[in-house]
Amino acid sequence: MQYALLIYEDEAVYRDENGRAWQEIIAQHEAFAGELAEKGLLRGGAGLKTANTATTVRRTAGQHGLHDGPFAESKEQLGGFYLIEVPDLDEALSWARKLPMAGDGSVEVRPVIDED
Amino acid sequence: MAGSLLDQAARTHGGRVIAALAARFRDLDLAEEAFAEACLSAAQSWPKDGEPRDPAAWLYSVAQRRALDMLRRRGVRTRLVPDPPSPPPSAEDVMVDDARLIPDERLRLIFVCCHPAVAPDARAALTLRLVCGLSTQAIARAFLVPEPTLAQRLVRAKRKIAEAGVPFEVPGPEAWPERIGAVLSTLEIAYAKAHEDAAGVGQHAGYAQEMLDLTAVLADLLPNEPECLAFAALVRYAEARRPARLDDTGAMTPLSEQDPALWRRPLIIDAEALLHRAARRRQPGPRQLQAAIHAAWCSRADLDEPPPWPSVLALYDALLCWRDDRVVRLNRAVAVAEVEGPARALAEVDALDAVAFRDFGPFHAVRADLLARLGRGDEAVAAYDRALALEPAPAERLWLERRRGMALLQTRSSRRSPG
Numbered sequence: 001m002q003y004a005l006l007i008y009e010d011e012a013v014y015r016d017e018n019g020r021a022w023q024e025i026i027a028q029h030e031a032f033a034g035e036l037a038e039k040g041l042l043r044g045g046a047g048l049k050t051a052n053t054a055t056t057v058r059r060t061a062g063q064h065g066l067h068d069g070p071f072a073e074s075k076e077q078l079g080g081f082y083l084i085e086v087p088d089l090d091e092a093l094s095w096a097r098k099l100p101m102a103g104d105g106s107v108e109v110r111p112v113i114d115e116d
Numbered sequence: 117m118a119g120s121l122l123d124q125a126a127r128t129h130g131g132r133v134i135a136a137l138a139a140r141f142r143d144l145d146l147a148e149e150a151f152a153e154a155c156l157s158a159a160q161s162w163p164k165d166g167e168p169r170d171p172a173a174w175l176y177s178v179a180q181r182r183a184l185d186m187l188r189r190r191g192v193r194t195r196l197v198p199d200p201p202s203p204p205p206s207a208e209d210v211m212v213d214d215a216r217l218i219p220d221e222r223l224r225l226i227f228v229c230c231h232p233a234v235a236p237d238a239r240a241a242l243t244l245r246l247v248c249g250l251s252t253q254a255i256a257r258a259f260l261v262p263e264p265t266l267a268q269r270l271v272r273a274k275r276k277i278a279e280a281g282v283p284f285e286v287p288g289p290e291a292w293p294e295r296i297g298a299v300l301s302t303l304e305i306a307y308a309k310a311h312e313d314a315a316g317v318g319q320h321a322g323y324a325q326e327m328l329d330l331t332a333v334l335a336d337l338l339p340n341e342p343e344c345l346a347f348a349a350l351v352r353y354a355e356a357r358r359p360a361r362l363d364d365t366g367a368m369t370p371l372s373e374q375d376p377a378l379w380r381r382p383l384i385i386d387a388e389a390l391l392h393r394a395a396r397r398r399q400p401g402p403r404q405l406q407a408a409i410h411a412a413w414c415s416r417a418d419l420d421e422p423p424p425w426p427s428v429l430a431l432y433d434a435l436l437c438w439r440d441d442r443v444v445r446l447n448r449a450v451a452v453a454e455v456e457g458p459a460r461a462l463a464e465v466d467a468l469d470a471v472a473f474r475d476f477g478p479f480h481a482v483r484a485d486l487l488a489r490l491g492r493g494d495e496a497v498a499a500y501d502r503a504l505a506l507e508p509a510p511a512e513r514l515w516l517e518r519r520r521g522m523a524l525l526q527t528r529s530s531r532r533s534p535g
Binding site: 001093094109 | 231233279280281282283285287291
């Protein structure tokens with residue numbers, strides 16, 4: 001089955017003066033993605049720029065409205081995702097546990113709609 | 117009658133048959149539906165052809181064929197399903213089958229039902245439904261929720277299991293600390309429902325035995341997990357006392373008044389062995405303390421020996437370090453009354469959250485008893501009335517009515533006596 005690992009973190013953790021926290025987490029993500037790829041489990045994924053770069057298009061009763069900022073105003077924001085192919089939820093959860101994170105945060109594990 | 121024979125077969129073997137089907141087809145709904153259809157065909161053919169020699173094997177074979185038919189009808193590619201047996205077994209083949217050949221997948225099914233991905237309030241219900249074969253109606257009654265609510269909860273849980281890809285496996289040892297806790301909590305909730313029913317004739321009668329079986333399987337599979345062993349011991353101690361829990365009139369007998377001669381010794385011996393094995397691991401835990409409280413009671417040789425209240429109180433004190441919840445505190449208060457007196461116990465009970473306990477019969481029964489012992493008969497009667505208003509089981513009702521009668525006498529005699 002394919003699962004999306006959606007990463008929610010407080011972006012402030014990476015906003016240090018010399019950008020070291022950011023560089024460190026990028027290196028850790030490269031290693032994590034490398035491990036997934038080596039095992040043939042990686043199907044996709046991306047890191048997202050910070051939530052202040054987001055623009056949200058909201059459709060209400062057929063009308064589109066635009067607003068600056070992410071969909072939900074909360075401390076933890078969607079920061080990126082991995083798409084992995086593993087046999088079952090337990091394995092997806094064990095990868096979610098290993099996912100690099102500098103501080104507190106959450107990884108939402110969601111099965112991807114099966115196309116066949 | 118074939119009808120009751122079928123009911124009994126469904127209750128006794130349902131869990132095992134559904135678990136085997138679920139493990140094979142990886143689909144809880146399919147397993148349940150196929151089992152229900154097999155019961156339907158049993159209802160038609162058993163009265164005609166006679167009862168099969170091995171009802172479980174019969175039900176499994178028929179259900180398995182029904183499941184394959186259903187899959188074919190649904191047009192699902194048989195990705196996860198091995199090739200259907202060819203030719204399909206005839207009725208005679210089915211008759212000579214052997215239930216021992218059905219793989220025992222109940223443990224796997226328990227781990228599925230108690231997966232952390234399943235909502236906590238659905239885990240016990242799902243386990244009771246699928247593993248213990250209780251009806252939705254019976255489970256709804258046990259959990260005090262309307263039947264449609266419970267049915268909805270079960271549907272949501274099964275959908276989550278199917279769509280999120282919860283594996284039909286017993287997890288590896290690295291996941292045990294997290295997963296076993298969820299399984300044990302679920303089984304505790306399920307067993308508490310069976311245990312509350314002292315007479316053992318209510319809707320939970322069938323699964324006290326089931327709990328003995330399941331905990332034996334769990335203790336076998338996880339021989340190094342002290343809390344698993346302790347829980348298996350606890351169920352055995354509690355079931356050992358079942359024959360002594362009712363008196364001749366059908367009223368409940370409190371633990372301290374039960375005749376130890378009536379307890380089932382072989383179960384106590386099994387329980388002691390399990391608890392010793394748990395203690396040897398030197399990893400204490402709440403379930404070991406709870407089992408030790410049962411052990412203290414079950415070590416009583418006869419009614420002449422004083423009840424072990426001081427040890428029971430010490431064990432409750434230790435248990436509070438692991439599990440400081442109001443039910444533990446209430447049970448502890450019962451021991452406090454015996455060791456330090458009813459006034460002290462009542463003070464502790466009255467410090468508990470009465471609102472949370474409003475609909476909890478044992479809370480009112482304990483308070484009533486303490487009030488009666490302190491000579492506050494009117495308040496005791498009122499507390500007994502509240503306990504009785506909460507629809508206790510027949511054995512508990514008889515006992516409560518008797519105690520209420522005594523409290524009432526007490527108020528009359530105290531009014532008659534001057535000063």
